[in-house]
Amino acid sequence: MRYRRFGKTNLHLSVFSLGTMRCLASAEILWQTVQQAVALGINHLETARGYGKSEEYLGQALHHGVGVCRSELVITTKLPPMLSADVVDRWIDESLERLQIDYLDCLALHGVNTPEHLEWVQAPKGCRDALQQVLADGRVRHLGFSTHGSLEIIQGAIATGQFEFVNLHYSYFFQRHQPVLQLAQEQDLGVFIISPADKGGLLYTPPPTLEDLCQPFSPLELNYRFLLSDRRITTLSVGAANAAELITPLQTADQDGPLTPQELAVLTSLETHQSNALGSDRCRQCYDCLPCPAAIQIPEVLRLRNLAIAFDMQAYGEYRYRMFENAGHWFPGMKGNHCTECGDCLPRCPENLNIPELLKDSHERLKTTEGRRLWG
Structure with a gap:
């Protein structure tokens, strides 16, 4: 497993991160998946308030133990942008309680997707002030945002200067957000690529035509190598539903050099x-x-x-x-x-x-x- 600096957070993340959106079958399955991920070198675990029982299950896994101490893990959760400072404050406390931890390494605003969301992010006496408070009191150490929005919305969010990282859709088959990578590098933001295999093309189950065209590589491997060869990118999400689904993607976890001639x-x-x-x-x-x-x-x-x-x-x-x-x-x-x-x-x-x-x-x-x- 390789590790990269996550922009101005100065955290060093494994080049693959475990996203827990799909680990919803049971607390036991999530625990097993996290244990396997950590054993394979993953140190970044990501969840969200909106992912069903994901925070609760991850909290139980952390409580039972996953093979390393809390200080060796980077834990991220996400919550929607809101106008109400009181709601933001309460939601963060609820996430900490479900996760059974004292602080979040990273908090991402989940889905800064519209001009209205961008206004909420900057609203004084609302979301902005609440986030500044939780950063000041140590409940959250680093703030970023996750987005499914347009290129213009993403660039606008970065321009606010409020964030240290961005969770971004980008893959070989969707390169519209290429300018965001350059902007993130210029402003020293960490870049977390979300769902590069699933929303990036259903690459776990590629059609035969695509498999043939990608030979001698698999489409999944080629997409991961396309992303990992870009040093502006810190880490890629692996949304495994169980421990077994980690094996194939992590075969490229130590292959983060430039693309080969082949x-x-x-x-x-x-x-x-x-x-x-x-x-x-x-x-x-x-x-x-x-x-x-x-x-x-x-x-x-x-x-x-x-x-x-x-x-x-x-x-x-x-x-x-x-x-x-x-x-x-x-x-x-x-x-x-x-x-x-x-x-x-x-x-x-x-x-x-x-x-x-x-x-x-x-x-x-x-x-x-x-x-x-x-x-x-």
């Missing part, structure tokens, strides 16, 4: 294959088509179409597409069938794509029955 060649071939497969219909993710009058998140819809066609990532495309209209500010936007063919986006597309037709095609390819969030 790895670079495979990544180049993936890019070439995508261009050839999509031809003139490829959306290159410039985002110039936004905003859409019908509130369709056009680039993301077309990204899912790109992946489904080029790499047969149909299951991933369906999984993400059905979140539109069902996940609120966590995954905003309407489905492609809401396009009114107003043409507002057409003159702004540098590729001259027939966006209404591509949205219609995307909807037909990706529509499925509706789902729900894991902890909903």
Whole structure:
């Protein structure tokens, strides 16, 4: 296991972190998973108020013992941004009680996703003052934020100067947030990549087409190497549901050097294959088509179409597409069938794509029955 400095927190985190969102089957399973993670060198455990019984189960595991003392672990929890200082203060105490610890190494505001959330973060006599108080009294040592928001929202949150780290969606198949990595480096923020395997492409169960294209590497391995080769990134989340699910991802835990010529060649071939497969219909993710009058998140819809066609990532495309209209500010936007063919986006597309037709095609390819969030 390799370790990296987590920005200005000056904590040193293992390059893989254990996210406990999926360890919800029982306290015993979470305890076993944490013990295995620690034995394999993971020193960062992450949970959230919103993850069902995760805080409670993790607290029981820490109480029973996980193989190292408390001071050797970095524990992060998350809570939603709120206007009420009293609520923030009470929630932190409740998290500490459930976790059975005296302090949090890191607290992340969970889901700074909208302009309103950004206002709450900066509100005096509200969230901002409550967070300053818990930092001052030692209940929390370092403050960051987790986000599913737009690039502009993330950059705005960093610009407030209130945070020491960011929990960020970024992977080989989703590089929209590349500028955040540069901004984080400039301001010495730690970067925690969240869900790089699941939301990064369902890479634990890749389609055969993608497996073949990534040879001699697995898609999961190649994505992890893409991320770990970037020194601006501190740590990657592993959302294991049990101890056994830690084994495969941690096979790359000591491989954090620059990409090899062979790895670079495979990544180049993936890019070439995508261009050839999509031809003139490829959306290159410039985002110039936004905003859409019908509130369709056009680039993301077309990204899912790109992946489904080029790499047969149909299951991933369906999984993400059905979140539109069902996940609120966590995954905003309407489905492609809401396009009114107003043409507002057409003159702004540098590729001259027939966006209404591509949205219609995307909807037909990706529509499925509706789902729900894991902890909903």
